[in-house]
Amino acid sequence: MIKRLRPLFLYKCPNCEKGKIYEKSPFFGFGKMKESCSHCGHIYEWEPGFFYGAMYVSYALGVATLVGVFIICQFFFERAFDPWMIAWMIGTLLALAPYNHKISRVIWMYFFTRKGRSKTLVQQK
Numbered sequence: 847m848i849k850r851l852r853p854l855f856l857y858k859c860p861n862c863e864k865g866k867i868y869e870k871s872p873f874f875g876f877g878k879m880k881e882s883c884s885h886c887g888h889i890y891e892w893e894p895g896f897f898y899g900a901m902y903v904s905y906a907l908g909v910a911t912l913v914g915v916f917i918i919c920q921f922f923f924e925r926a927f928d929p930w931m932i933a934w935m936i937g938t939l940l941a942l943a944p945y946n947h948k949i950s951r952v953i954w955m956y957f958f959t960r961k962g963r964s965k966t967l968v969q970q971k
């Protein structure tokens with residue numbers, strides 16, 4: 847389980863953990879996802895609408911971000927609640943939106959793919 851976290855955060859294929867999921871650097875912008883793994887041929891979106899479920903993961907990450915920023919704000923503001931905290935929370939949420947979008951899709955794929963057991967493979971040339 848812990849061994850799967852490193853390739854997950856590096857946006858590697860959930861089947862072989864070697865091929866890249868995104869075409870460009872995964873850390874900037876929304877990025878474009880490849881259709882299949884260039885290393886093992888695993889198809890990332892194996893059925894239409896597969897990534898709709900990643901919205902649940904994205905929602906959970908968004909709430910965790912808001913709670914985390916709220917807790918951090920407690921150290922920098924005198925009052926327990928200040929309207930500027932909302933600005934900080936929304937600003938952080940928007941700044942992390944591309945990262946949240948990508949990592950939630952990758953987490954969703956890792957939920958449903960066991961290493962080396964892909965049933966959706968593209969024949970390699």
Ligand SMILES: [Zn+2]
Pocket residue numbers: 859860861862863864865883884885886887888
């Ligand atoms: Zn792969």
